[in-house]
Amino acid sequence: MNTLLSTLREILDDRGVITNPVEAEPYLEEWRGRFHGESQIIVRPRDAAEVQAVVKACAAHKTPLVPQGGNTGLCGGAVANADQIILNLERLKQIRDIDPANNTMTVEAGCILAELQTTARNARRFFPLSLAAEGSCQIGGNLATNAGGINVLRYGNARDQVLGLEAVMPSGDLLSDLHGLRKNNTGYDLKQLLIGSEGTLGIITAATLKLYPYPDQSATALVALRNLPASIAFLERAQSGSGGTLCSFELMHRVGLDFAFKHVSGCSDPMTTPHEWYVLLSLQASGDAINVDTLLSAILERALEAGDIHDAVIASSEQQAKSLWKLREGIVEGQRLEGASIKHDVSVPVSKVPEFIETAWAIVAKRVPGIRPCPFGHVGDGNIHFNLSQPPDMDAGAFLSLWEEVNDLVHDHVAGLGGSFSAEHGIGMSKVDEMQRYKDPTGLKVMAAIKKALDPHNLFNPGKIIPAPNADSR
Numbered sequence: 382m383n384t385l386l387s388t389l390r391e392i393l394d395d396r397g398v399i400t401n402p403v404e405a406e407p408y409l410e411e412w413r414g415r416f417h418g419e420s421q422i423i424v425r426p427r428d429a430a431e432v433q434a435v436v437k438a439c440a441a442h443k444t445p446l447v448p449q450g451g452n453t454g455l456c457g458g459a460v461a462n463a464d465q466i467i468l469n470l471e472r473l474k475q476i477r478d479i480d481p482a483n484n485t486m487t488v489e490a491g492c493i494l495a496e497l498q499t500t501a502r503n504a505r506r507f508f509p510l511s512l513a514a515e516g517s518c519q520i521g522g523n524l525a526t527n528a529g530g531i532n533v534l535r536y537g538n539a540r541d542q543v544l545g546l547e548a549v550m551p552s553g554d555l556l557s558d559l560h561g562l563r564k565n566n567t568g569y570d571l572k573q574l575l576i577g578s579e580g581t582l583g584i585i586t587a588a589t590l591k592l593y594p595y596p597d598q599s600a601t602a603l604v605a606l607r608n609l610p611a612s613i614a615f616l617e618r619a620q621s622g623s624g625g626t627l628c629s630f631e632l633m634h635r636v637g638l639d640f641a642f643k644h645v646s647g648c649s650d651p652m653t654t655p656h657e658w659y660v661l662l663s664l665q666a667s668g669d670a671i672n673v674d675t676l677l678s679a680i681l682e683r684a685l686e687a688g689d690i691h692d693a694v695i696a697s698s699e700q701q702a703k704s705l706w707k708l709r710e711g712i713v714e715g716q717r718l719e720g721a722s723i724k725h726d727v728s729v730p731v732s733k734v735p736e737f738i739e740t741a742w743a744i745v746a747k748r749v750p751g752i753r754p755c756p757f758g759h760v761g762d763g764n765i766h767f768n769l770s771q772p773p774d775m776d777a778g779a780f781l782s783l784w785e786e787v788n789d790l791v792h793d794h795v796a797g798l799g800g801s802f803s804a805e806h807g808i809g810m811s812k813v814d815e816m817q818r819y820k821d822p823t824g825l826k827v828m829a830a831i832k833k834a835l836d837p838h839n840l841f842n843p844g845k846i847i848p849a850p851n852a853d854s855r
């Protein structure tokens with residue numbers, strides 16, 4: 382390690398290599414606190430050429446690298462062992478180009494997602510990727526995990542926002558495929574192979590991203606549903622009545638909202654009566670051909686008449702819309718402060734969301750009496766965060782010791798409905814076993830073959846997505 386460290390110091394400037402344990406700590410801490418990194422060297426290159434030089438130096442010393450963005454991932458993907466080096470992209474922050482007429486921007490991997498949204502807005506354009514970690518996560522991390530978020534219903538996942546990509550491959554070569562073309566059928570689509578590969582196949586250094594007209598109109602409402610199955614009828618109504626302007630459709634159970642009301646300042650119930658199930662929905666449009674306020678009112682009126690919903694609060698200002706979104710975001714923080722929780726990020730066909738939740742609820746309640754399910758999520762995409770809070774009188778450690786057993790119960794049920802055990806957060810190190818258990822065996826073989834072909838010495842994020850050689854399998 383010492384010879385490699387000297388080489389890295391030659392490649393990078395003073396701020397480019399961190400070995401001091403106090404300075405290293407933020408790069409080792411994982412957001413959920415489930416894993417703690419042990420890496421003793423963190424490198425922070427400034428551009429793609431420095432990334433290439435670091436990769437070549439590490440390859441020469443057969444030392445594994447763990448790419449890291451904003452470190453907000455929820456599966457331990459950016460966590461490194463003592464014999465691995467973390468390569469953080471935070472200093473690759475250039476906006477290389479913005480082309481409003483082509484509706485594209487070319488940006489470096491370390492740009493913070495929220496800053497890119499602002500960059501687009503300043504050019505009267507919209508970059509739709511949006512998630513609660515957007516103030517910290519980096520676009521490179523978003524692409525490496527194929528992040529989802531609250532606007533997938535209308536705009537798709539992170540992978541749908543990319544036209545071109547630049548990445549450093551395990552060989553140290555630069556894959557330079559940055560372009561703003563919407564049509565480009567020239568063989569294998571390598572960018573799509575790298576997107577969602579969680580740093581196991583290449584280190585993303587830049588991307589050309591799609592932009593959209595800036596939505597100057599937006600309408601948001603919190604709705605109390607008649608019951609859970611009514612969420613699907615209401616979704617259909619909102620989709621058909623919104624003229625393609627429906628962006629977000631987020632389901633929330635009262636348990637999660639109660640946690641937010643109890644623990645998160647600024648969160649309070651905007652309705653006079655409590656209900657069991659809620660949906661937060663947003664419509665957005667640009668120009669004045671469509672009026673989203675009128676569309677939203679009509680959707681709600683018809684849903685009330687049909688009995689799909691019991692009550693609704695329409696935001697009358699941007700501030701009120703933010704307060705309603707704060708309830709949705711407050712669920713995560715509220716649940717954290719309510720004690721230990723076991724989490725699932727699953728997807729099922731949209732039509733099966735109610736069946737999934739009702740049956741999964743019964744399954745976990747039977748196994749852990751007193752458990753408090755707090756399901757919420759992007760129901761318009763069939764993606765539910767089926768998060769479970771501990772029974773109030775149970776020891777947190779005893780509850781967390783059931784994590785894998787409860788995961789298996791829920792994931793078996795998801796598989797039975799034709800769903801996925803990982804909707805948007807990825808695999809990292811926390812779901813490698815699930816990959817082996819639920820993924821198509823041929824798919825696993827193809828993945829292993831691709832990994833071997835591109836990274837024969839297993840130096841890029843080893844042990845993530847694909848089990849490390851010799852790893853125990855259950």
Ligand SMILES: Cc1cc2nc3c(=O)[nH]c(=O)nc-3n(C[C@H](O)[C@H](O)[C@H](O)COP(=O)(O)OP(=O)(O)OC[C@H]3O[C@@H](n4cnc5c(N)ncnc54)[C@H](O)[C@@H]3O)c2cc1C
Nearest residue numbers: 450451452453454458519521522523525528529530580585
């Ligand atoms: C409060 C909160 C809310 C969240 N909400 C959502 C949500 O709604 N939807 C969603 O999809 N996710 C969500 N997440 C998860 C997380 O924010 C996303 O996975 C995000 O895309 C990770 O970006 P990051 O820069 O933090 O990546 P990191 O956590 O640093 O890394 C994640 C993975 O990507 C790899 N990686 C990072 N950068 C690169 C790169 N440049 N090249 C190659 N590999 C790289 C890492 O090795 C690791 O495997 C949420 C997280 C939090 C904390």
